[in-house]
Amino acid sequence: MSIARTDPTRRARLGGSGTPAVAALAPMVLLLACFFLLPIVGMALTAFTVSDETGGSHLGLENFASLADRGQAIANSVKVSAIGALVGAAIGAVTSFCIAQIRSKKLDAVVAVLSSVLANDGGAPLAFSFIVTLGNTGFLFALLGLDAIGFSLYSWQGLVVMYQYFLVPTMIMVTLPTFVGLRREWHEANRSLGGSAWTFWRRVGLPVAAPALLGGWVLLFGSAYATHASAAVLIGTGGFPLVTLTIASELRSGVSSGGEEAAMALGVTMVAIAVVVLFLFNRLQRMSARWIS
Template structure:
């Protein structure tokens, strides 16, 4: 029986390749390729050494320590209940025991709904009037000014309103607010104080939408025989409505979660709110029971915040689709 021997390739020449691209039998694999797992590990190590990952490391650390870890701890305490055998188990007992805080929830919803609706109406009208001027410089100035006011609050804001609209305030006597029974230390006073940062927030959110309404759309509507009312009913309002609803939802969440200004203005008693109730439970001598109830209220507020942000982002994307 005869055997065919394939001669070895000369030095410096690549190994012979069989038809189809595979190395010929007997030829050594000189590609030097590493196993797939080793390749992936090398790629991951290279990615971890990239400048982007190094730059994001401090931010990741801050988010993990001051956001993720407290949120996880709050959820664990809120859902951990005492079992019959003396141990612990997961349950909803702390959430079911929040009936005593129904008044705080009702007050927070009342202040948030009235305050956000008032600010949404005033802020949207203000943004619309500014957009009609069609000045890019004015739009930039208003955006910066609104951003500053929207993030201005806390104890200084409450003290400034006490000085001006308190029972002995300067403006309180000049406007004769005592004759109509207005009191800054009530839910109406909270609504008035919240307008300071809610209205600029609404202006900041809706101004780009009104600026983005193109003049060509109005001209096309006029050329087709439509009136100004027709334009706003069929074009302007449908395009601006997602931004308006998103702004109102954002204002509701901001008013619902406000703590410092309300704590300075009305304290922790008299008119309970959800943030004030959480602070009162954590600062009381109720022990673990009060802490667990506070964490349950905190988890409820986190759920509301997540829903608010989700709806706001969805509405903003829908509005931006027409304004690009």
């Protein structure tokens, strides 16, 4: 008889199917199956299922062809996400660079915790706080003279401003380890060889930080593209169409108008974008980790 069969400690260490650790994963697996895998499968089936005039159905791409009628929502989402991600990436990168120059582990830890909290904060409370602050009757709207420059919170510019609340902290989380990982030895080697600060950043600093910066922008784009609750509260469903708002509107319109199939087709495109974003972000993060690990 083998030791693995008689020693319960070793069986637990090997991860036997009867161990408490494996059994504890059952609720998580059930939740993932019910609220992640099953909805994705159902969404894909609905998106690729086309109803016939005779009452039957077949697999096809007709539902995706109808997305041309919703091109404005897709263009708006891409525009807001790209510009919002660019602004957030610039502000977040500069902020994380300044924090890294302080060289304080305590500060880095505090910033990491705050950024993690703010990056995952949003929804209706976020939109309400911006309405109270920068809305047409907000506390800072008249004080900053925003009416004189034609700024309106209830527009795509307002969405870009509001998205910075969670985009900037996300960028800080992504880029701070990279700037902290830039070693002093590299600066000293650059100076000993007669290089200037510009030479260091052009030949060492920026090439090392570029994957993290680009990966941060990609992640910010995906985060802004998928935002729904904050945008729905701020501008509603008809004022400035976005992909997420259009999906909600189509689902409310009912099956009789074909809204469900169009919504599911839009949902499949969002899943595809999310997969591409995660793939690019992971690849870029691995490239950055080779230098700072």
